[in-house]
Amino acid sequence: MREIDKKFMSSTIVSLLLSFILSKINSIEIFFKEHYSWGVFFLFCSLLIMIAALYLYFTARQTKYDLKKFSTRSTSPKRYSIVLVDDDGNFRQRYKKLLKNYNIVILNGVDDPLILYGFDIIILDIINASSLLGHDACTIIEDLLRLKPYAYIIAISESTDMVYKCKNELKVDCAICKKNYFDANLKEGIKEAFKLLDNPSQYWEHTEKKIKDPDLSEAYKLDYVNSLVSINNSNNFRYNS
Structure with a gap:
């Protein structure tokens, strides 16, 4: 005690x-x-x-809780929840085969960032990841980061200009072009996400850089810590007191 x-x-x-x-x-x-x-x-x-x-x-x-004292219990590829949003049916079929070993949900569109809130890794087709309300994916990313700055976001796009925008303006964690070596690059992007998420202390340092309002940093950190000890993550992380 x-x-x-x-x-x-x-x-x-x-x-x-x-x-x-x-x-x-x-x-x-x-x-x-x-x-x-x-x-x-x-x-x-x-x-x-x-x-x-x-x-x-x-x-x-x-x-x-001290973030440095958290460690992962599991090395399973299903230890983190992933959502992938892409309106292209051909790509969705491709993802099902490519990412079948992961704990993943594949959607054709979303209209509210709250739908994505509960996932650890969020992969968005930056052109047409939204539907119904007509919000573009960039707006969804901005709204999501305001709600949950520690969300790990991977942006994918066939447009190299959009990939550049995602990296440099939206500050997503990873941006991948849907062209040459896309399958390999996507799996590598997920691998890097797992590696960073496995180290909560390092991941929080990474996340703090994305928080625009320093006054909210401590509140977001507490929210992140609570997510690590939640029922959903209780089998994934141990706390070495």
Whole structure:
């Protein structure tokens, strides 16, 4: 048990004990009349201990996990969830064979970045990854990074200009042209994503560079840490306390 947890438990037990003692006094009114100074003292101490316990509890929640102490439990190619969005039916059939060993969902379009939120790796055809509401893929990427800056995004496109834009303006993690050696490059891009995601401390350093508002960095970091210890990732990461 960590030291901060011991302090929290100890202070809570003492506080509860004091409250129990006070609750057993037959008449609080009589007690205060006859032992006013002691009553005030006990109440004051109890209040201080409760405040200290709450402070330690919330501090512990914020500093509970050190990203450097996380390590992966698994080397399975299915350890991360992947979503791939491409409206080209021929390419979708191609992906099913190429990426059959991965934990992947293949879609022909999305209209809301929230649909992609729960995936670890997001692969988007940058030209036509959206539908219904007419949002282009660039807008979806921008919206997604505002919601979840630690989303790992791989942009794919047949346009070299769009690949350049994704790398230099949208700051995606990887951009791949759907031309020469595309299959090999896509698998290599996923391999690099796995390698980085396997190291949460390194990945967070990588992610922080994409966060435009430094004031939100700590909140996003806490969200990222919570994602590592969530039920979905409990079998993938261990915490070496």
